[in-house]
Amino acid sequence: MRALCWEGKRNVRVENVPDPKILNSRDAIVRITSTAICGSDLHLYNGFVPSMEKGDILGHEFMGEVVEVGRAVKNLAVGDRVVVPFPIACGSCAMCSRDLFSLCENSNPNSWMASKLWGHSPAGIFGYSHLTGGYAGGQAEYARVPFADVGPLKVPESMPDDQALFLSDIFPTGYMGAEMCDISAGDVIAVWGAGPVGQFAIASAKLLGAERVIAIDRFPYRLRMAMERAGATDIINYEETSVLETLNELTGGRGPDACIDAVGMEAHGHAAMNAYDRAKQALMLETDRPLALREAVLACRNGGTVSVIGVYGGFIDKFPMGSVMNRSLTIKTGQCHVQRYMKPLLERIQKGEIDPSFVITHRMQLDEAPEGYDIFLNKRDGCEKVVLKT
Amino acid sequence: MTTATQDTRAGDASFAGKPLGNSGRDAGWARERETGHRSGRGDGERLARALGLFSIGLGLAQVLTPRGVTRAVGLEDDEGNRKTMLAIGLREMATGVGLLTRQHPTTFAWGRVAGDVMDLAVLGRAFRSDRTDKNRVGAATAAVLGVMVLDVIAGQKLSHSGNGVGAERRRQGGIKVKKSITINQPPEKAYSLWRNFENLPRFMAHLESVRVMDDRRSYWKAKAPLGATVEWTAEITEDLPNDLIEWRSTEDADVPNSGRVRFVPAPGGRGTEVHVELEYDPPGGVIGATIAKLFGEEPSQQVDGDLRRFKQVLEVGEVVHSDASVHRGLHPARPSAETPPLAPRYDGAPS
Numbered sequence: 001m002r003a004l005c006w007e008g009k010r011n012v013r014v015e016n017v018p019d020p021k022i023l024n025s026r027d028a029i030v031r032i033t034s035t036a037i038c039g040s041d042l043h044l045y046n047g048f049v050p051s052m053e054k055g056d057i058l059g060h061e062f063m064g065e066v067v068e069v070g071r072a073v074k075n076l077a078v079g080d081r082v083v084v085p086f087p088i089a090c091g092s093c094a095m096c097s098r099d100l101f102s103l104c105e106n107s108n109p110n111s112w113m114a115s116k117l118w119g120h121s122p123a124g125i126f127g128y129s130h131l132t133g134g135y136a137g138g139q140a141e142y143a144r145v146p147f148a149d150v151g152p153l154k155v156p157e158s159m160p161d162d163q164a165l166f167l168s169d170i171f172p173t174g175y176m177g178a179e180m181c182d183i184s185a186g187d188v189i190a191v192w193g194a195g196p197v198g199q200f201a202i203a204s205a206k207l208l209g210a211e212r213v214i215a216i217d218r219f220p221y222r223l224r225m226a227m228e229r230a231g232a233t234d235i236i237n238y239e240e241t242s243v244l245e246t247l248n249e250l251t252g253g254r255g256p257d258a259c260i261d262a263v264g265m266e267a268h269g270h271a272a273m274n275a276y277d278r279a280k281q282a283l284m285l286e287t288d289r290p291l292a293l294r295e296a297v298l299a300c301r302n303g304g305t306v307s308v309i310g311v312y313g314g315f316i317d318k319f320p321m322g323s324v325m326n327r328s329l330t331i332k333t334g335q336c337h338v339q340r341y342m343k344p345l346l347e348r349i350q351k352g353e354i355d356p357s358f359v360i361t362h363r364m365q366l367d368e369a370p371e372g373y374d375i376f377l378n379k380r381d382g383c384e385k386v387v388l389k390t
Numbered sequence: 391m392t393t394a395t396q397d398t399r400a401g402d403a404s405f406a407g408k409p410l411g412n413s414g415r416d417a418g419w420a421r422e423r424e425t426g427h428r429s430g431r432g433d434g435e436r437l438a439r440a441l442g443l444f445s446i447g448l449g450l451a452q453v454l455t456p457r458g459v460t461r462a463v464g465l466e467d468d469e470g471n472r473k474t475m476l477a478i479g480l481r482e483m484a485t486g487v488g489l490l491t492r493q494h495p496t497t498f499a500w501g502r503v504a505g506d507v508m509d510l511a512v513l514g515r516a517f518r519s520d521r522t523d524k525n526r527v528g529a530a531t532a533a534v535l536g537v538m539v540l541d542v543i544a545g546q547k548l549s550h551s552g553n554g555v556g557a558e559r560r561r562q563g564g565i566k567v568k569k570s571i572t573i574n575q576p577p578e579k580a581y582s583l584w585r586n587f588e589n590l591p592r593f594m595a596h597l598e599s600v601r602v603m604d605d606r607r608s609y610w611k612a613k614a615p616l617g618a619t620v621e622w623t624a625e626i627t628e629d630l631p632n633d634l635i636e637w638r639s640t641e642d643a644d645v646p647n648s649g650r651v652r653f654v655p656a657p658g659g660r661g662t663e664v665h666v667e668l669e670y671d672p673p674g675g676v677i678g679a680t681i682a683k684l685f686g687e688e689p690s691q692q693v694d695g696d697l698r699r700f701k702q703v704l705e706v707g708e709v710v711h712s713d714a715s716v717h718r719g720l721h722p723a724r725p726s727a728e729t730p731p732l733a734p735r736y737d738g739a740p741s
């Protein structure tokens with residue numbers, strides 16, 4: 001089959017690789033019809049996630065048709081159309097039984113490796129380094145899906161790929177980011193990052209009843225999408241105005257009730273702090289650049305919540321812990337427990353409350369994936385989200 | 391591409407009650423051993439490798455642009471400081487290469503810590519000199535301290551995997567390993583999977599086979615470092631159903647050993663805590679154990695991997711594989727050209 005392989009920093013290639021096979025009795029093989037490039041893939045692409053091997057197949061947002069099932073899979077049949085959640089979860093361990101699927105205790109065969117870096121291991125993830133299992137990803141013609149009796153969700157015939165695809169990751173992720181804010185009437189939510197994840201965090205905060213949602217980014221086309229399509233009430237271009245001052249202005253000096261970091265470890269910034277973080281990251285003295293996170297902490301109102309859905313991999317410096325502690329902030333975070341959200345969000349799509357396809361700006365063929373990575377990385381050509389068709 | 395089929399490949403057999411130790415040694419079983427072997431050997435290596443890359447990156451910058459780095463960290467750009475930078479850069483690269491080639495990761499990891507101390511000394515000297523930019527030196531010092539934390543972690547991990555928290559050397563030269571895991575199943579299930587010793591090679595990477603001789607004695611074959619095999623007869627010294635099993639090797643053992651596993655109900659309905667303690671006297675005593683460790687046969691890591699697979703078998707019915715983990719050694723996360731055998735299922739597990 002054809003598959004997009006990581007061959008080193010900023011070097012991905014579509015290659016011919018062997019077809020996947022059933023390795024465990026609860027596996028299914030899916031013929032992929034649509035697959036997307038995620039901001040998380042950019043962290044791998046840019047070489048910021050350790051434990052990548054040359055030849056790893058990338059991709060964790062995919063859907064398609066079941067072409068083979070293992071003998072223990074009873075709920076799926078060949079021909080079913082499914083969307084696949086990015087965390088791999090067994091459904092029966094202590095974490096899975098608490099709906100904490102991205103912390104499944106049985107799906108990461110390399111848990112020892114993750115335990116070394118992080119203390120304990122989270123779940124395995126498709127196409128996302130060897131720290132999270134060494135699973136082949138879904139930017140390919142076919143994928144092996146472990147625990148196919150737990151993760152994949154059948155998609156109604158009438159729903160096009162473009163509407164269902166993002167149930168694999170970014171819609172649930174944005175939704176979880178908003179849910180972690182415990183939104184109540186009158187709440188103001190600020191969202192750092194108007195990438196696809198930020199867009200869904202904004203849209204979800206609105207769905208969950210936020211009074212105002214403020215989008216923060218530097219790309220005018222992304223801020224425009226946040227306002228016109230996702231439902232942001234205000235936008236801040238951090239290259240033009242001071243984020244902290246503007247947020248205070250917009251909230252009568254209180255600060256937002258909750259702040260969502262939808263940027264992650266490769267935040268961009270201006271002036272000294274950015275140079276500091278970039279230098280340290282380049283010299284490998286700090287693994288992550290936490291500019292948006294620091295700002296989100298400082299901006300948040302007293303006693304508020306900082307919801308971190310942007311991905312961090314290792315260590316950060318100059319984290320304003322004093323602000324968190326002295327102002328009783330709550331930090332909530334996690335790789336999304338996608339399995340928890342797929343059904344309810346599918347229903348919201350069916351009811352017409354949201355059409356997730358609004359983020360798609362580029363549809364390309366799998367063979368054009370390397371170009372897709374480049375466009376998405378450099379935010380060229382008004383790029384918000386790239387979907388690859390096979 | 392594959393079409394609609396039910397998988398009926400060789401090795402797709404339930405293993406409960408299936409005899410082992412002969413041609414019944416199916417490929418799925420062998421694969422688990424390889425997987426486990428890999429985990430056993432790889433402990434700490436990835437972290438060491440990542441640090442290796444960090445080291446080379448930093449070292450290269452120092453060697454190629456000693457002047458740039460000298461200025462970047464706020465030192466006065468004179469001949470002496472540039473030479474110092476060059477030396478530090480070469481040292482960084484040497485440890486980086488050492489970590490990457492994995493000749494002796496523990497030593498190299500601690501070498502990095504030593505290197506960090508040296509950097510701090512240089513920066514400390516700069517800090518006291520009044521010709522330097524204090525802010526920059528301060529930032530560089532903080533940076534080195536940051537990476538030093540990583541180095542210490544890697545050094546500790548690599549050392550601990552053989553003789554630290556998980557496994558400690560005893561005075562007589564024996565090795566003691568202690569590990570525990572919580573399994574979301576009642577003690578009865580965990581006890582009975584373990585008590586049927588012939589099941590153990592399914593998830594214990596280094597066991598080749600166990601043959602039960604009678605209700606107290608069993609015959610064990612295990613892989614030893616450097617391709618050797620060790621064999622022994624074990625006798626149960628204590629057996630409290632659903633609670634505890636204790637055993638020790640009889641006189642004929644190549645490697646005298648003993649072990650104990652306790653099944654303790656976890657609080658609040660969290661299932662069962664499985665606590666394992668193993669002791670053995672490796673040939674050559676501590677020196678033998680150290681050599682074994684250099685070849686990646688680290689007891690504490692082995693037991694950890696074994697327990698994780700034990701948990702998988704009990705909680706999901708089989709040992710879980712990824713595209714990379716079915717292979718021995720490093721393999722990219724992509725399907726294999728061969729058709730690996732299917733993981734066998736344990737029928738006592740929930741479906």
Ligand SMILES: NC(=O)c1ccc[n+]([C@@H]2O[C@H](COP(=O)([O-])OP(=O)(O)OC[C@H]3O[C@@H](n4cnc5c(N)ncnc54)[C@H](O)[C@@H]3O)[C@@H](O)[C@H]2O)c1
Pocket residue numbers: 038039040041042043169170173192193194195196197198216217218219222238262263264265266267268269291292308309310311312334335336384
């Ligand atoms: N928690 C999860 O389960 C999960 C799932 C998917 C993605 N993610 C993470 O979410 C993050 C965003 O993903 P994406 O696909 O939207 O990526 P993206 O690169 O398209 O979006 C990131 C956006 O952040 C903006 N940004 C950069 N620096 C900023 C700053 N200092 N302040 C405000 N905005 C800033 C960028 O301009 C960009 O628009 C990534 O870190 C990704 O790994 C997390």
Ligand SMILES: [Zn+2]
Pocket residue numbers: 038039040041060061086169170
């Ligand atoms: Zn994603």
Ligand SMILES: [Zn+2]
Pocket residue numbers: 089090091092093094095096103104105106107
């Ligand atoms: Zn689980």
